[in-house]
Amino acid sequence: MTASHHSGREVIHSRHNPLFKQLVKLAGSRRERAKAGLALLDGVHLIEACIDAGWQPEKLVVSEALDETPQLDEWIECCHGKAVWMAEALFREITEMECPTGILAVVAIPAAAAPRLDGCCLALDGVQDPGNVGSIMRTAAAAGVDQVWLSTGCADAWSPKVLRAGMGVHFSLPVLEKVDLVAALSQFKGKVAVTSLRQATPLYATDLRGDFAMVMGSEGGGVSAAVDALAKVRLTIPMKPGVESLNVGAATAVCLYERMRQQEYS
């Protein structure tokens, strides 16, 4: 027996329960998330952001140890009653949080949109660190980016770590994964910009207004040669002597906010 009914609730107690096994896989495996088209939202904050944005989770998973959360009944209703309870020990095997909030949601990963041809796009080329990818997505949304493109070498946008660092940005900012950046940037109608130390103009002396695609590379490797060759705008972020580079999250923030300043505050 893998589930018991306690006070009318389905409670999962066994590691052999198929849902428990699926949740473990969704938490840990990019391949499994892609195959199922599902991701896990870990914690009250992400679930709140999801539902506030009008998304409907597929299912709620609630720890038996959860203290009452005021919104729980409302969220269960939003999921058409699809909620299961789980023994605390099992719940802790799924969550990555040190202090779990006691609730998870399963959501469908949206179908991939086509890359935009105009507006403001941010392309990340091989940015592997999940915390960086998530916080860069937040910065992008705050600075008015319309769409984020991730190359194949980037962290999985729907992994628990990226979702956590994104703090809900996934529900408002479209993110496209495994994008062929060369193809997408070739068709883009506006300026394509990279940060560079060669043949570059200072950030503050460059016109960043209008349709704009900003490409950021990994800290170690920069952008790939094929992508670099497509750039019509080459920017240098000024740095005082003795510093070689900025963290990719900091560099992205400086570039995107300078664009916002030029577009809206100058």
Added chain:
Amino acid sequence: MTASHHSGREVIHSRHNPLFKQLVKLAGSRRERAKAGLALLDGVHLIEACIDAGWQPEKLVVSEALDETPQLDEWIECCHGKAVWMAEALFREITEMECPTGILAVVAIPAAAAPRLDGCCLALDGVQDPGNVGSIMRTAAAAGVDQVWLSTGCADAWSPKVLRAGMGVHFSLPVLEKVDLVAALSQFKGKVAVTSLRQATPLYATDLRGDFAMVMGSEGGGVSAAVDALAKVRLTIPMKPGVESLNVGAATAVCLYERMRQQEYS
């Protein structure tokens, strides 16, 4: 016997070796680093930055598995020959890197300077994440900050994680720890700025030039009330609807680079 001499080298093979035990403590314990006044530099890049900046490590610790590093002889000379070799298995207990470069250095943590009263200072109030503290220090150095102040609640500036994220910035930018921010900011002769949602002016409509102290709080808690009360400049970073906040590293980069732009490029 805790060390053997092989080809004239001292090689540590035992976990009971006092130096090995000290290195483990220095890697893992803030208290031990403070007591000994020593920190560990993990990897070729940090050691190179340290020596290039004119610092002299107290000791080099080399893994027996190290492939030849071109600079090794020069570095050993810089340390007046104070190098020890260590069995690979022991070395791996000290390093935090997944792919260790095979060399560590022990350096003396510089004596604390007094907080500056002018110039450009960055104060972090309760920023706990070591990766954030290290990459913020890099951003600060790149943007022309003269001194970084960390409150007691911040991550240890000399921990391996902060050093790694700092990528050598520790050797050029003075960082003061356990700073009484209220005392330091009260005496500061220039503008004291915080980011705020209350009674604030937009970043791009605020004069940030001249002597300037920027205070950044933790993402969860913001700056403490006593520090907030000292702020003469209250800034809001513009954000598109739907985004609540930026990662503290991104927010710091946007503010410090806007100051640099105003000071040097407008």
